[in-house]
Structure formats: C-alpha cells, structure tokens
Amino acid sequence: MADWFAGTARDLPWRDADCSPWGILVSEVMLQQTPVVRVLPVWREWLERWPSPAHLAADPSGAAVRHWGRLGYPRRALRLHAAATAMVADHGGAVPSTYDELLSLPGVGTYTAAAVAAFAFGRRETVVDTNIRRVHARVFGGSALPAPALTAAEMKRATELLPADDALSVQWNAAVMELGAVVCTARSPLCDACPILDACSWVAAGRPAPDYVPKGQSWAGTDRQVRGAIVAVLRDAEMPVPRSILLESPVDLSMGVPAASGHALRPAALTTLHGLQAPAEQLERALAGLLADGLAEDAEGGIRLPG
DNA sequence: AAGACGTGGGA
DNA sequence: TTCCCAAGTCT
Incomplete structure (x- = not known):
C-alpha cells in the first residue's frame, strides 16, 4: 500500500x-x-x-x-x-x-x-470517510458497500487496522482513502489496478452485489432546490434584492431588470428562480431558512449576503 | 436517528 | 434523459 x-x-x-x-x-x-x-x-x-x-x-x-x-x-x-x-x-x-x-x-x-x-x-487518528469505509467493507467485510450509516464496529476495525507509528498511521490513512477514491470506487472499481486485490474478500467472494439499495436524495421541487436558486441570485447581486423581486412578483425579465430599480442583477439567476414556479409558501420557507443560516435582510426588506 | 442540506459530471 | 454520488455535518 x-x-x-x-x-x-x-x-x-x-x-x-x-x-x-x-x-x-x-x-x-x-x-x-x-x-x-x-x-x-x-x-x-x-x-x-x-x-x-x-x-x-x-x-x-x-x-x-x-x-x-x-x-x-x-x-x-x-x-x-x-x-x-x-x-x-x-x-x-x-x-x-x-x-x-x-x-x-x-x-x-x-x-x-x-x-x-x-x-x-501528523497525529495518529482514526480517519474514517466514505472511501475508507468502502475499502474496509470490501477488503475485510466482503461486501460491495459499507452499511448505510457508520457503525461502532467499523470504527473499531479501522482503529485496529491503524499502524502504531504516528508517521505510518498518517500515510496509512491517506493511502486507504486514495485507494477508495481512485481504484476502489463505488461505481466501477478498477480491481485490475488494485495493489491489494489478492487480499480482498469481496473479490474472493465473486464481487457480490450490494445487499441494499441506497436511497437517493430527491431534488426537484424541494426546498433545497429553491434555496440554491435564491442563493445563486444573491451571490451575483451587487445590492440587496427586494423580497418582492426575489420571490413575489412575476417579473418580466425579457428586457432585463430596469436600471431605475437600482438592482444590479444578472437576470439569468432570477429567471431560474422564477422558473421553478415554486408556491409562495415554499419560497417564504426557503428564504426564512436561509435567513436563519446567516443571510441578511435590511430595514427595507432587501435580501443580501452578509457584508 | 432519519432527514435536510447544493451542485454538476459521468454512467 | 435520469440517476447516482463526491474527503460530511448538524439537528
């Protein structure tokens, strides 16, 4: 390794x-x-x-x-x-x-x-990320994928595997992580290029398929999508964006945002946001969440990134 | 302890 | 085109 x-x-x-x-x-x-x-x-x-x-x-x-x-x-x-x-x-x-x-x-x-x-x-620590979990699951557990959530047993195994020497432990952590990132990948592992192919119990078992189906995250129609669209508008805005323009009025952007409004916006992000056609209730909820996270709102209802 | 939380490139 | 998922954290 x-x-x-x-x-x-x-x-x-x-x-x-x-x-x-x-x-x-x-x-x-x-x-x-x-x-x-x-x-x-x-x-x-x-x-x-x-x-x-x-x-x-x-x-x-x-x-x-x-x-x-x-x-x-x-x-x-x-x-x-x-x-x-x-x-x-x-x-x-x-x-x-x-x-x-x-x-x-x-x-x-x-x-x-x-x-x-x-x-x-340079400290000796048990580093466990998704790559290391997958490598361990395959090499030592014979499974295609690690459990849905990190278990105490996994942490114990990772700690037992860690070299006693500080410097070696650091290199070990980096090496196992790298192996998982570039060879022992989730999708199509490059077993032909694996330095520890002979020691892999998953390969020895004939590379069995995962015994569970990872549940994917939904995206379309979620608050996360709306939040992402709102932040995209704010990220490119030079000035605070009025709530009304951000999420209420169906602004006609065919001619761009009127200069007189004083808002130096890039229409593209705003178009994307409005294109989501999200319910007003969801827009309000998404914005409230962002404000709670640290977005700023001035006295006139202008929304902006802090600073 | 499930679920929320962004994004874009590859299969 | 749709789905998967990439060195997780927080509640």
Missing part, C-alpha cells in the same frame, strides 16, 4: 509539504460531498485571498459565500467563516492541532477533525 501510494497518489496542492494547516482545513471542508476537480480552483482562490484564518475572519461572512461559488452546500462557507472567527478568538488565529479542539469548530465533525489532526499535524 505504501509503495502504491508513493507511486500513484494524485499530486494535490493540499498534500504539498508546505501547505499550511489552514489550507488543509479549508480543503477538507470543501471536499465534504464535493469532488476534487471542482474544489481545486476554488481552493486556490480562497488560499490566495485568505492565507490565514485571520484574513477570512476580517471579511464579512457574505464574502465567504460569494467566493464559495457553486461548490454547493454554501452553509459550509458560513461555518468556515465562523470557524475562522473562533480560531482568532480562542486559538490565537491558528488552526488547533488536537482532535477535540478541531471538533469544537463549526462545520468540523468527526471525519474532518481526525483528518486535519492527522494530515496537518
């Missing part, structure tokens, strides 16, 4: 020896449910713009959301901003190095806390 990782691992910027703990933390949060290829350009822009937690904390949270672009789950940007603020307030502006301190930061759960402690600080 060590040789395989050393020889074939992807050359990702957050794996560079000189990448800061902050750079690694940002990458881990961006990579939550988002593919590497889409994270890459946004990560670079973030690190250039905000080279430390203090730099991000000095800007309004709305800036974090704007520069999050279309990575998805924009609340992650809000939480990263909150985490930066917490690091300035409680850790002298530095990324904390222990699992418990990391876990206490907004948006940092068990996976991310372990990953940052391991990859940024």
Whole structure:
C-alpha cells in the first residue's frame, strides 16, 4: 500500500509539504460531498485571498459565500467563516492541532477533525470517510458497500487496522482513502489496478452485489432546490434584492431588470428562480431558512449576503 | 436517528 | 434523459 501510494497518489496542492494547516482545513471542508476537480480552483482562490484564518475572519461572512461559488452546500462557507472567527478568538488565529479542539469548530465533525489532526499535524487518528469505509467493507467485510450509516464496529476495525507509528498511521490513512477514491470506487472499481486485490474478500467472494439499495436524495421541487436558486441570485447581486423581486412578483425579465430599480442583477439567476414556479409558501420557507443560516435582510426588506 | 442540506459530471 | 454520488455535518 505504501509503495502504491508513493507511486500513484494524485499530486494535490493540499498534500504539498508546505501547505499550511489552514489550507488543509479549508480543503477538507470543501471536499465534504464535493469532488476534487471542482474544489481545486476554488481552493486556490480562497488560499490566495485568505492565507490565514485571520484574513477570512476580517471579511464579512457574505464574502465567504460569494467566493464559495457553486461548490454547493454554501452553509459550509458560513461555518468556515465562523470557524475562522473562533480560531482568532480562542486559538490565537491558528488552526488547533488536537482532535477535540478541531471538533469544537463549526462545520468540523468527526471525519474532518481526525483528518486535519492527522494530515496537518501528523497525529495518529482514526480517519474514517466514505472511501475508507468502502475499502474496509470490501477488503475485510466482503461486501460491495459499507452499511448505510457508520457503525461502532467499523470504527473499531479501522482503529485496529491503524499502524502504531504516528508517521505510518498518517500515510496509512491517506493511502486507504486514495485507494477508495481512485481504484476502489463505488461505481466501477478498477480491481485490475488494485495493489491489494489478492487480499480482498469481496473479490474472493465473486464481487457480490450490494445487499441494499441506497436511497437517493430527491431534488426537484424541494426546498433545497429553491434555496440554491435564491442563493445563486444573491451571490451575483451587487445590492440587496427586494423580497418582492426575489420571490413575489412575476417579473418580466425579457428586457432585463430596469436600471431605475437600482438592482444590479444578472437576470439569468432570477429567471431560474422564477422558473421553478415554486408556491409562495415554499419560497417564504426557503428564504426564512436561509435567513436563519446567516443571510441578511435590511430595514427595507432587501435580501443580501452578509457584508 | 432519519432527514435536510447544493451542485454538476459521468454512467 | 435520469440517476447516482463526491474527503460530511448538524439537528
């Protein structure tokens, strides 16, 4: 595994020896449910713009959301901003190095806390993400997929598998994760390229199909879709957008938003939002949820990203 | 402890 | 075209 990782691992910027703990933390949060290829350009822009937690904390949270672009789950940007603020307030502006301190930061759960402690600080932690779970399920469990939810038994197994040496444990975590990401994939695993093919109990069992059907997330017609459309409008808006234009009036955008209205909007996002034809009740609920998450509303009912 | 929470590319 | 799903977290 060590040789395989050393020889074939992807050359990702957050794996560079000189990448800061902050750079690694940002990458881990961006990579939550988002593919590497889409994270890459946004990560670079973030690190250039905000080279430390203090730099991000000095800007309004709305800036974090704007520069999050279309990575998805924009609340992650809000939480990263909150985490930066917490690091300035409680850790002298530095990324904390222990699992418990990391876990206490907004948006940092068990996976991310372990990953940052391991990859940024060289600590021996049991890192368990979807890739590692799948590799373990196949190699040691003989199943095509891990259980729907992380189990205590899985954590126990992962901990028992972890090399005792700190440095080796870090490399082990990275290697198993990489294997799951590029070879032992969910869809069509590249078993021919697997360095531990002979040790895989799933392959030995004839690669049996999954014993359950993962339930997919619905999308069309959901609040999430509406929230996404609203944030897309706000992300590109230079000024607060009146509630009326955002979700009430069936604005005719054929000629663009009237300059006299004073709202520098890009019609495309607004058209998409209105094109959803969502019930007024749902629009209100989606907006309320976004405001609760941190969107701002001025005295005149203008909706905008904070800052 | 299920379900909410975005997005876009590949199969 | 539709469905799947990618380094999860929070409630």
